[in-house]
Amino acid sequence: MARVFVYGTLKKGQPNYSRLFESRNGKAEFLASAFTTQKYPLVIAGKFNIPFLLNLPGQGHRVHGEIYKVDDQMLKFLDDFESVPTMYQRTMVELEVKEWMGKTDGEEKPSPGSIAEAFMYSTTTYQSEWPTLPSYESYDSYGDHGLNYVTREARD
Numbered sequence: 001m002a003r004v005f006v007y008g009t010l011k012k013g014q015p016n017y018s019r020l021f022e023s024r025n026g027k028a029e030f031l032a033s034a035f036t037t038q039k040y041p042l043v044i045a046g047k048f049n050i051p052f053l054l055n056l057p058g059q060g061h062r063v064h065g066e067i068y069k070v071d072d073q074m075l076k077f078l079d080d081f082e083s084v085p086t087m088y089q090r091t092m093v094e095l096e097v098k099e100w101m102g103k104t105d106g107e108e109k110p111s112p113g114s115i116a117e118a119f120m121y122s123t124t125t126y127q128s129e130w131p132t133l134p135s136y137e138s139y140d141s142y143g144d145h146g147l148n149y150v151t152r153e154a155r156d
């Protein structure tokens, strides 16, 4: 079992959320809403409007997202889906819990403001202009920016 922090298209209501709940991919369980303790640039880039969290701590915003508990099969599926290690790298991130909703197997529920750690899909290999793109605190594919994510199925 592992914890994964998602900030992009895998969040609830976003275009890839359903991948977390396709049983052939493995298992996932929502644990908490959270945000990064450090600031990072979260930009939307490329012709498919893909969200990327650039591994440049200190720039941008404290990024909001969701923590899921996943089994090994789902972690492998996500690594593959996110094209690790070429497109994204799976790194550890420190988070501040907003609201813990999930089970904790006997332990006390982490309270709002407590610190948690999880994997996330960030990128260390990006184009030089990406850090100058607008950065977002909370990703929404359907936001005012008009940069709707282009799903895999819709790419040619």
Ligand code: PCA
Binding pocket: 005, 006, 007, 008, 009, 010, 011, 050, 051, 052, 082, 121
């Ligand atoms: N999927 C991963 C990384 C960016 C994306 O769109 C996520 O939601 O965290």
